[in-house]
Amino acid sequence: MPSITSLRRRSLSLPSHQQASLAFERRHQEGRLYEASLGGCVKSLAQLLQEDRLILARPSVSCFDETPLHVACMLGHVHFAKALLAHKKDLAMELDSQGRTPLHLASANGYIEIARELLQSDTFACLVHDEDGRTPLHLATMKGRINVVKELVKARPEAAKHRLSCGQTALHLGVRHNRLETLKVLVEMVRYGDLVNAQDDEGNTILHLAAANKQIETVKYLLQISEVDVNTVNRNGFSALDIVEYLPKDFKVIELRELLVQVGALRAIRFPASTTHLASVAPPSTNTPPVEAVPPLSLSGEIRKQEEDKHKKWIEKKRDSLMITATVIAAMAYQAGISPPGGVWDNDQKDNSTILYYAGTPIMAANDPKGYPMFWTYNTISFLASLSTIFLLISGFPLGKKVLMWILMATMWVTIIFTALTYLQSMLAFLNVQREFEDRPSTKAASPPTQATTQSPIPGAEVFMYVWLCAVAVLFLVHIVRYLVIVLRKIRKSSRSGYQDV
Numbered sequence: 447m448p449s450i451t452s453l454r455r456r457s458l459s460l461p462s463h464q465q466a467s468l469a470f471e472r473r474h475q476e477g478r479l480y481e482a483s484l485g486g487c488v489k490s491l492a493q494l495l496q497e498d499r500l501i502l503a504r505p506s507v508s509c510f511d512e513t514p515l516h517v518a519c520m521l522g523h524v525h526f527a528k529a530l531l532a533h534k535k536d537l538a539m540e541l542d543s544q545g546r547t548p549l550h551l552a553s554a555n556g557y558i559e560i561a562r563e564l565l566q567s568d569t570f571a572c573l574v575h576d577e578d579g580r581t582p583l584h585l586a587t588m589k590g591r592i593n594v595v596k597e598l599v600k601a602r603p604e605a606a607k608h609r610l611s612c613g614q615t616a617l618h619l620g621v622r623h624n625r626l627e628t629l630k631v632l633v634e635m636v637r638y639g640d641l642v643n644a645q646d647d648e649g650n651t652i653l654h655l656a657a658a659n660k661q662i663e664t665v666k667y668l669l670q671i672s673e674v675d676v677n678t679v680n681r682n683g684f685s686a687l688d689i690v691e692y693l694p695k696d697f698k699v700i701e702l703r704e705l706l707v708q709v710g711a712l713r714a715i716r717f718p719a720s721t722t723h724l725a726s727v728a729p730p731s732t733n734t735p736p737v738e739a740v741p742p743l744s745l746s747g748e749i750r751k752q753e754e755d756k757h758k759k760w761i762e763k764k765r766d767s768l769m770i771t772a773t774v775i776a777a778m779a780y781q782a783g784i785s786p787p788g789g790v791w792d793n794d795q796k797d798n799s800t801i802l803y804y805a806g807t808p809i810m811a812a813n814d815p816k817g818y819p820m821f822w823t824y825n826t827i828s829f830l831a832s833l834s835t836i837f838l839l840i841s842g843f844p845l846g847k848k849v850l851m852w853i854l855m856a857t858m859w860v861t862i863i864f865t866a867l868t869y870l871q872s873m874l875a876f877l878n879v880q881r882e883f884e885d886r887p888s889t890k891a892a893s894p895p896t897q898a899t900t901q902s903p904i905p906g907a908e909v910f911m912y913v914w915l916c917a918v919a920v921l922f923l924v925h926i927v928r929y930l931v932i933v934l935r936k937i938r939k940s941s942r943s944g945y946q947d948v
Contacts, residue, residue, distance in 0.1 A: 475501055483514035486523030495533065502534045511543035519551040524559045531567050538567040545576040553582035553598065556591040565601045572602035579610045587616045587632065590625040599635045606636040613647035621655045626664050633671065642674050649680030657686045657706070660698045669709050676711040687711040765839060768854060772835035775861055779829035779868070786810045786821065787872040814875045821871040824864045831861040852929055859922045866915060 475498055482490035491514075494501055502514075512520075515537040518527040527548075530537055538548060549571040552560040561582075564571060575581050583605045586594040598605060606616050614622075620629035629652075633642060645651055653674060656664040668674050679685050687706045691713065693699045788809040811818040835857045838850070 479514055480517070483517035483523070483526065484521065486518060486521065486526040488525050488529050491526065491529055502530070502537070513537055513540045513542070513548070515540065515548045516542050516546075516551060519548040519557065519560055519564075520555065522555065522557045522560065524557070524563075527560050528563055531563055535567045538564045538571055539574070541574075544578075547571045547574050547582070549574075549582045550576060550580075550585055553591060553594045554585040554589055556586075556589065556594055558591075558593045558597065561594050561597055565597060569601040572598050572605045573608065575608065581605055581608050581616075583608070583616050584610070584619055587620045587625060587628050588623050590623070590628050592628055592631055595628055595631050596635065599632065603636055606632055606641065607644075609646075613645070615641065615644050615646075617641060617644065617652050618646055618650075618655060621652045621659070621661065621664060624659070624661060624664070626661075626667065629664065630667065640673075642668070642671055643678060645678070645680065649682070651675075651678050651680075651686075653678070653686045654680060654684075654689060657689045657702060658693075660693065660702065662698060662701055662705075665702060665705055669705060676706060676709055679714050683714045685712065685714045687713050764851075768835060768858065769839050771858070772832045772839070772861070775865055776829060776832035776836065779825050779832060779865070782825050782868065782872075783822075783829065786818070787875050788813065810875050817871055817875050821868060821875065824867040824871060828861050828864040828868055831857050831864065835861065855925070856922075859918070859925075863915065863918055863922075866918075870912075870915075 475494060478490065479494055479501060482494065515527060515530045517523075518530065541547060547564075549561060549564045552564060572582055575584075583595065583598045586598060609615055610619075617629060617632055620626075620632060643651055650658075653665070653668050653676065656668060669676065676687075677685055687703070690699055690702045690706060693702075786808045790808055791805050791812075793805050808818065810821065835854060838854055838857070
């Protein structure tokens with residue numbers, strides 16, 4: 447049987463056209479091998495191996511970035527992967543263009559049987575990291591592949607201690623991607639007490655991350671572990687309770703705070719000066735006054751962004767609500783102004799040759815001459831206040847300013863109050879005035895009222911309306927007094943600071 451060296455020499459001694467034909471044949475076989483990998487066809491692989499027993503050993507010259515085993519691990523072809531490993535176990539340690547082994551792909555996709563076959567070939571694949579520094583355990587944890595995580599930890603427990611470039615372990619990734627069940631498996635299988643308190647490059651433990659992401663169930667689980675130190679401080683002197691205190695207040699934050707306080711969690715500023723946690727941050731000194739803890743750089747931006755986004759959404763909702771309300775009230779006031787209650791005279795109303803009322807004039811002005819000016823005044827104020835609100839909203843002024851928001855609130859209160867007064871005056875014109883007209887059969891024209899008496903057909907309605915208006919006015923005055931108190935405090939504070947500077 448000729449040796450490989452003699453075969454290579456024989457191929458080199460072939461003419462150039464035969465060498466080109468041989469190279470083309472090899473590329474064709476590699477293409478067939480790649481197609482067999484895509485389909486997971488074991489028969490095609492066996493046929494290719496019969497044609498060329500060196501097809502798996504020969505380095506690929508094609509443009510494919512993955513080996514056939516990489517393809518099989520991506521698609522989950524178990525039998526095809528077993529056949530490849532049976533002929534060449536070294537494929538388990540081959541890297542693709544991104545530095546990933548076949549175990550990386552099988553772990554990320556959750557193919558447990560393929561992962562077992564790869565681990566039987568070489569367990570060292572658990573410790574290989576790709577170009578992003580992630581091992582197969584990192585990818586399996588991020589994707590929540592619990593069964594694969596168990597197999598990887600059994601094969602190489604030390605893989606759980608491998609850190610990314612930012613110092614995060616697999617436990618950090620489990621919390622960051624909210625994989626609680628996977629986190630439980632890691633904590634229970636890896637018996638390294640310090641691993642649950644491991645800190646990344648910014649000093650954050652998994653408890654810091656769980657608190658920052660408001661993962662209540664994860665925090666509950668971590669607080670049940672005796673090895674977890676709830677008062678660990680990161681590089682910026684921030685404990686888990688500090689993070690919760692700086693989060694926007696909601697039900698989750700309140701529950702997180704209660705959970706941490708119940709187990710004895712403290713804020714960083716309340717730690718004794720001799721504790722070992724603060725010793726790593728700053729040496730104790732009796733001459734240095736206590737400094738308030740500040741959010742860590744990695745989390746303060748995220749917290750501040752959440753608060754700003756929440757405030758912007760609240761402002762946008764208030765803006766839209768005010769715009770709709772002001773527009774509706776303005777339309778109502780405009781309609782009431784051009785078509786008051788009772789309508790207008792269609793024709794000139796005459797008494798013999800004397801014109802009593804001109805066409806287009808309000809009937810309410812004739813029927814209730816004392817109430818109509820009040821109705822007109824109330825309606826006009828309501829209309830102008832609504833237009834002022836619309837103008838402020840579309841003028842482009844920054845609505846985040848407290849002064850502008852207070853002006854908008856005051857304008858809407860005036861609008862609501864005078865809209866209610868307009869409604870009350872309209873109802874009085876309809877309900878409270880009864881008239882007796884002189885019998886003048888000689889003319890068809892309506893005559894002015896000779897007598898007017900007030901009699902409310904709805905007892906207590908007018909009183910109820912006035913009571914409601916008084917309550918609204920009192921509440922409005924309370925807000926005005928509150929705002930004035932705030933302004934006076936700021937003025938007094940600024941004057942005191944200016945006096946101290948002098």
